[in-house]
Amino acid sequence: MTKPNTKWVTLILSLCLMLVAAGCSGGGSGSAGGSQEGDKTTVTFMHLWPEGVSAGQNKIVNQIIEEYQNEHPNVTIKTEVLDNEQYKNKLKVLSASNELPDVGVTWAAGFMTPYVEGGLFTPIDDLLQGELKDKFVEGTTEAFAIDGKTYGLPLEFNITPVFYNKAIFEQYGLEIPQTYEELKQIISTLTSNGVAPIALGNKDRWTGSLIYMFLAERFAGQEALASAINGKGSFADEGLMKAATEVQSLVDSNAFIKGFNGLSNEEAKSEFLNGKAAMYVMSTWELPNFTTNEDIPQEFRDSVGFFKFPEAEGGKGDINSWVGGPGVGLFVSEDSKVKDEAKKFTEYFVSKWGEQSVTGAGVIPATKVDTASLTLPQLYIDLFNEMNQATSITLYADVQMQANAAETHLNQIQALFGKAITPETFAAEHDKVLSGSK
Amino acid sequence: MDQVMSNKKVIALYVLPSLLLILGIVYIPILLTGYYGLNEWNGIGAMKFIGLDNYQALIQDSKFWNSAWHSLLLAVFSGLSLILYLIVAMVVSARIKGANLFRKIYLIPMLLSSVAIAQLWLRMYNPTNGIINSFLVSLGVSDPPAWLAEPSLVLFAIFIPIIWQYAGFYILIYYSALKNIPTSLEEAAKIDGANAMQIAWKIKLPLIMEVIKVTIVLSVVGSLKYFDLIYVMTGGGPNGASEVMASYMYIEAFKSYNFGYGSAIGFFLLIICLVVTWIIRKLTATKETIQYS
Numbered sequence: 001m002t003k004p005n006t007k008w009v010t011l012i013l014s015l016c017l018m019l020v021a022a023g024c025s026g027g028g029s030g031s032a033g034g035s036q037e038g039d040k041t042t043v044t045f046m047h048l049w050p051e052g053v054s055a056g057q058n059k060i061v062n063q064i065i066e067e068y069q070n071e072h073p074n075v076t077i078k079t080e081v082l083d084n085e086q087y088k089n090k091l092k093v094l095s096a097s098n099e100l101p102d103v104g105v106t107w108a109a110g111f112m113t114p115y116v117e118g119g120l121f122t123p124i125d126d127l128l129q130g131e132l133k134d135k136f137v138e139g140t141t142e143a144f145a146i147d148g149k150t151y152g153l154p155l156e157f158n159i160t161p162v163f164y165n166k167a168i169f170e171q172y173g174l175e176i177p178q179t180y181e182e183l184k185q186i187i188s189t190l191t192s193n194g195v196a197p198i199a200l201g202n203k204d205r206w207t208g209s210l211i212y213m214f215l216a217e218r219f220a221g222q223e224a225l226a227s228a229i230n231g232k233g234s235f236a237d238e239g240l241m242k243a244a245t246e247v248q249s250l251v252d253s254n255a256f257i258k259g260f261n262g263l264s265n266e267e268a269k270s271e272f273l274n275g276k277a278a279m280y281v282m283s284t285w286e287l288p289n290f291t292t293n294e295d296i297p298q299e300f301r302d303s304v305g306f307f308k309f310p311e312a313e314g315g316k317g318d319i320n321s322w323v324g325g326p327g328v329g330l331f332v333s334e335d336s337k338v339k340d341e342a343k344k345f346t347e348y349f350v351s352k353w354g355e356q357s358v359t360g361a362g363v364i365p366a367t368k369v370d371t372a373s374l375t376l377p378q379l380y381i382d383l384f385n386e387m388n389q390a391t392s393i394t395l396y397a398d399v400q401m402q403a404n405a406a407e408t409h410l411n412q413i414q415a416l417f418g419k420a421i422t423p424e425t426f427a428a429e430h431d432k433v434l435s436g437s438k
Numbered sequence: 439m440d441q442v443m444s445n446k447k448v449i450a451l452y453v454l455p456s457l458l459l460i461l462g463i464v465y466i467p468i469l470l471t472g473y474y475g476l477n478e479w480n481g482i483g484a485m486k487f488i489g490l491d492n493y494q495a496l497i498q499d500s501k502f503w504n505s506a507w508h509s510l511l512l513a514v515f516s517g518l519s520l521i522l523y524l525i526v527a528m529v530v531s532a533r534i535k536g537a538n539l540f541r542k543i544y545l546i547p548m549l550l551s552s553v554a555i556a557q558l559w560l561r562m563y564n565p566t567n568g569i570i571n572s573f574l575v576s577l578g579v580s581d582p583p584a585w586l587a588e589p590s591l592v593l594f595a596i597f598i599p600i601i602w603q604y605a606g607f608y609i610l611i612y613y614s615a616l617k618n619i620p621t622s623l624e625e626a627a628k629i630d631g632a633n634a635m636q637i638a639w640k641i642k643l644p645l646i647m648e649v650i651k652v653t654i655v656l657s658v659v660g661s662l663k664y665f666d667l668i669y670v671m672t673g674g675g676p677n678g679a680s681e682v683m684a685s686y687m688y689i690e691a692f693k694s695y696n697f698g699y700g701s702a703i704g705f706f707l708l709i710i711c712l713v714v715t716w717i718i719r720k721l722t723a724t725k726e727t728i729q730y731s
Contacts, residue, residue: 089692095482096697114695118483196566203586203675259565259584261676262592267564276566403480403695414679420589 008241016431039074041341044101046080048087048328056288056361063360064352068345075341095120100333102342103349106152108143108326110401115145115331122334123149127347132367135351137387138365140326143395153350154366156327158283159387160210163290168195168278176305176326180218188416190278199277200256200417201268205410206398208247208260208417211281213323213397214309215243222392229400231434235427239316244423247416261418275300281309283324283364284383288362291377306383318391325395326366334402399432468708474701481697492702502703504678505686506710510592512600512682513661513714519601520608520653527612528638541613547605556670559599560586586672589679596668596680596718603667604660608653615646653724658718683707 045065049057065077069369080101082090087105092101100120106112115121128150141401143150169175172193177183186293190197202208216225220239227233228240234243250256255269257277271288272280273296280286289296290304311319330349332342354367359374364384369385398406412429415421421429442448475484475492496502526544530537547555562569565584574582585595619642629638643650665684668674674689676680681689687707691700 015603092481092692114480114482118480120482203673205675257566259587262563262565262584262586262588262672267560403693407689407694411675411677414675418587418589418676420677 007051007279024238030253036101041074041338042076042078043103043338043342043345044078044080044088045345046082046091046101046104048082048084048105049331050081050083054361056292057357057363060353060356060360063356064349067349067352068091071201072344075345077345100335102333102336102338103346104331104333105155105328106144106331107328107399108152108154109395109399109401110406111399112144112151112331113146116151120334121151121331122336122339123300124153124332124343124346125150127153127232127343131347132351134365135354137366137368139393143326143399144329152329152331153346154326154329155350155353157364157366158285158327159322159324159383159390159393160214160281160283160309161383161386162309163272163280163282163286163304163306165272165275165303166305167303168275172253176307177310180310183310184250184253187250187253191254195198195279196257196271196347197255197279199268199272199280200254200260201263201265202260202414202417203263204265205280205414206396207265207268208413209397209410210283210323211250212243212247212413212416213314213394214281215246216240217242217321217323217394218309218312218317219246219315222318222321222394224316225394226228228430229434235430235434236424241423241427242315244416244426248419248423251417251419256417261414273300275303285327285366285382287364287380291379292362304379306379310385320386320389320391322387322390322393323396324393325399329366405433468705471701471708472705474698475705476702477698479698479701480695481691482695485698488577488698492699493706495699496702496706501678501681502683502686505674505681505683508680509662509664509684511593512597512664513658515597516601516604516657516661517654519605520650520657522601523605523608524612524650526605527609527616528642530609531613531616532634541609544609545606546611547603550603552603552666553670555599555603556667560671563595584642587676589676592672592676592680596671599671600664600667604657608657611649611653612646615649616642619645647724651718654722655715655718662711663707681686683710 033409047061048054049061051058058433061079065079069075069077091100091104091106095115095118098120106115106121112121128136132153136154140154140157144150144154164176168190172189172195174186175182176239177186185198198211200207200211213225216228216239219242220228220237224233224237224239228235228237257263257271260268268277269280269282269286269289271277288302293301308319308322310318330346331347332339336342350367354365354369355374357363357365358369358371358376358380362377362380364380364387371381376384381406399411401409412421412426416423416426451526474485476487476489477486478488478491506652526540530540530544550558563571563585565571565582565587568585570585571582583591586592586607623641623645624637632640664682665688667686668680668682669688670682674685683703687700687703690696690703
């Protein structure tokens with residue numbers, strides 16, 4: 001073949017170019033946000049409840065969207081669903097290129113600060129004055145406010161009880177602890193019988209943070225903890241030092257399952273679900289697993305109870321103080337081309353979410369719901385009532401802090417639990433990053 | 439055909455599409471990363487040009503050097519494991535019974551994704567009911583270690599699955615290289631009275647030297663930028679004990695919102711890889727390649 005067969009060459013080359021061109025155009029138009037054509041409006045909505053992971057929530061979301069579209073025939077809601085971690089990453093990438101969806105899910109306080117400072121979320125205070133006025137549980141929208149403006153509407157609200165396995169407690173004749181000393185006795189009884197006391201998966205680090213925060217609250221009191229976290233006080237506070245010391249003494253007394261620093265929360269949870277660990281300190285988003293989730297044996301679900309993290313002798317904390325806070329909320333993008341429609345959808349979504357999330361998914365919503373008229377699992381009702389009696393709710397430390405401080409906090413938590421550092425270093429590292437970030 | 443290939447226009451036409459793709463997908467982002475590294479940027483808001491401050495901070499960052507040390511350890515470890523792979527390949531390529539079966543056994547881990555391997559080994563390392571600790575308990579060890587939670591063990595606990603993961607790949611490369619050696623050479627050596635060791639050392643090894651050099655570069659550079667398995671298995675923990683350069687970069691850029699700093703780490707990592715590649719090539723340079731045929 002000496003003479004070039006130019007026909008073939010051109011054909012192949014043009015094919016290549018077509019591929020390149022197709023690749024370019026495909027990426028460009030994909031996620032440009034909502035659009036308005038004639039009287040048809042499209043609102044893009046990105047959320048983090050994939051069907052496989054959060055089946056209950058996923059169903060509710062689709063239901064609400066369907067209802068909304070039926071009521072507003074000229075509006076189409078286009079959804080994109082991602083898993084938690086991927087969602088966070090994608091949100092970041094989209095913000096860098098200014099292509100946020102019209103409506104999306106965000107976390108409170110520290111997480112949303114860079115987005116608000118970058119002018120990506122729009123203030124939605126006007127929605128709080130409309131249909132949703134006075135519908136939110138006290139203290140939930142505040143976590144989504146920065147400099148007096150609200151940038152997100154909360155969907156869930158969580159507190160963190162100590163779940164325990166009634167069957168194991170009964171077997172060893174244990175009672176719900178009233179004081180921290182009693183909790184320690186329970187731990188020593190359980191360990192001497194070869195039962196792992198507390199399921200903790202501290203590879204995820206925020207899990208350990210929950211326990212530290214409770215100890216800090218009980219020993220130092222809510223105010224000291226809050227002022228240490230916002231950089232005004234110090235983690236070297238006597239009560240907070242005591243809390244850090246107690247963490248290590250709990251580790252010494254084998255209070256947590258073996259190898260907790262290398263286990264994920266899911267792995268630790270399965271220890272509890274399999275009845276191998278007696279207690280599990282986790283927020284109320286786990287409730288469906290202990291009430292309605294059919295995948296978990298009824299027998300186990302019946303044997304789950306909860307108690308409040310006990311008070312410490314001489315500590316300043318109150319037993320009705322909780323660690324918790326709003327989970328995720330909805331934001332509306334500042335650059336949305338269909339902002340009004342997006343806001344309307346957000347309002348509709350949040351108000352519908354309230355009741356449906358209770359009955360459908362078993363999560364506790366951030367809006368007020370009359371539970372008296374609904375038939376609900378007892379565990380759910382009990383926790384719901386506890387929440388109404390709460391004297392204070394301290395927002396999760398890693399959510400409160402700015403991202404880099406949160407990262408330091410979480411690393412220090414893991415180091416503290418792993419006994420790689422002393423409580424003094426723990427306090428010093430926190431103070432360093434928290435005073436620096438302000 | 440020769441005429442076509444010497445036509446400059448045709449060459450350009452052939453090369454251009456993939457050249458554009460590579461420029462757009464690889465080289466331009468690299469330059470952009472270098473540029474981001476010169477900025478203070480949280481990845482969302484406005485960028486602020488700060489010159490080389492990020493790189494200066496990087497040089498003083500003990501956490502970064504800690505992660506760099508772990509990457510280096512991994513590079514040394516996987517470099518050494520090449521010897522093991524080579525020995526296995528030598529054995530498997532010889533005409534022994536079941537060689538084919540062994541070849542397949544070694545190759546299978548290569549077919550699994552890193553995440554699947556990570557999940558598999560997470561279960562094996564589980565401190566209470568994992569197969570490793572169950573085995574140790576049955577041997578009479580009363581308190582076997584929690585592999586992924588001990589700062590002193592976690593790094594080596596992760597190296598093992600990595601070496602297992604890549605065994606198939608390198609064994610396959612060595613195997614193919616060894617199979618390319620003409621059997622006549624081996625037979626001639628046998629007639630001259632050489633034993634198996636001598637044949638391996640004096641004939642096979644020099645003949646596949648070029649391939650070995652390539653694998654050294656591949657494994658060392660691959661180790662320096664290694665990320666996925668470590669991220670899934672420990673997330674760099676506990677307390678940074680298994681942090682490597684790439685995972686530290688990820689955490690800084692995407693978790694701590696220091697995108698500028700993360701970019702600086704990424705760019706620095708690129709430079710390290712280039713330098714290491716250059717050093718390896720210098721060290722292994724030979725004046726002539728040995729060819730017996």
